[in-house]
Amino acid sequence: MSELGRLEDLPLSYRQGLTAHNLVPLWPSLRAALPHDIPTRRTRPVLWRYADVRPRLLEAGELTPIEKAERRVLVLANPGLGLENMQATPSIYIGLQLILPRETAPNHKHTPSAVRFVVEGAGGFTVVEGEKMPMEPGDLILTPSRLWHEHGHEGTGPVIWLDALDLPTVFALEASYCVDGRAQVARNQPDASQTLYRRSGLMPYRSLGASRGIYPLKRFPWKEVRAALESFAAVTNTGEAVQLAYINPETGDECLPVLGFSALMLRPGETLRPARRSASAVLHVVEGDGQAVIDGTELTWTASDTLAVPTHARVEIVNTSSRKPAFLFQVDDAPMQRKLGFYEVFD
DSSP, rough: OOOOOOOHHHHHHHHHHHHHHTTTOOOOGGHHHHHHOOOOOOOOOEEEOOOHHHHHHHHHHHHHHHHHHHSSSEEOOOGGGGGGGSSSTTTTTTEEEEETTOOEEEEEEEEEEEEEEEEEEESEEEEETTTTEEEEETTTEEEOTTTTEEEESSSSSOEEEEEEEEEHHHHHTTTEEEEEEOOOOOOOOOOOHHHHHHTTTOOOOOGGTTTOSSOOOOOHHHHHHHHHHHHHTTSSOOTTTTEEBOOOTOOOOOOOSSSSEEEEEEEEEEEOOOOOBBBOOOEEEEEOOEEEETOOOOOOOTTTTEEOOOOOEEEEEEEESSHHHHEEEEEHHHHHHHTTTOOOOOO
């Protein structure tokens, strides 16, 4: 294969003429844009320890009232991508958000889609389009693009959750913006996870043959997800991943268009070596202790820690307990890659 020409090989006058007309020659930069075999990656395997983040988040609660913050969040920024860019991976934004008793994170809507995965605390709630949903540890709550949402706290002690957004993608498209609104009036009924979608394979009869709901289920209670993982583990062979995807219960599709979400159980002493994928991911530890090796970087994790996984990474995940299972929540950009037609599994 012949070596590509360099920019310096071109006469200075020619280069200056190109610049004057806002032109750039491709061939000197072709391999930077289209490297052979594997993408050029700046994303690093990173571990954010909850023990490091939590005290600083609580201190933020003392330093900055909610009225001055609107959303009191510490962003988990990947140093390989530049801390100022607020990216865990090129397409995934992750933050840890704090709300204190009697506080309200005011009503707004925005173009990026978001989810909330509750880490600790009791008494918090989210209202999405008038549907009030309790926030219990491990619950996944959707706040999709352009839907009104607000948060509140009716309990005691701090409530902390993990935010995952497709903000980097929407921002890169110059499409990211927010609109403020008045406080919502919650409907006087339990959320749909408690009433309409309690059992897999069952949905409201009126939905048959009708236009399917875009986001019919917005809260996925952890107690049900955990029980489902344990049942699935009982019929899953050793060496196969015990992993369940969060989906739209009326369509079977992933519940948001850009980011995908799944829950993973590692049986006692289990080691998983998932196939190398084109998708990037973030892993959040719900329960347990273990180790991960991501592209040769060894990371030791425990409950509530969060890890970044670059695209095309080779990954090994180990539950170091011989007695207890470990549970992880995964965010990835596979839905977007599938829609764009370049999602791949390599091994």
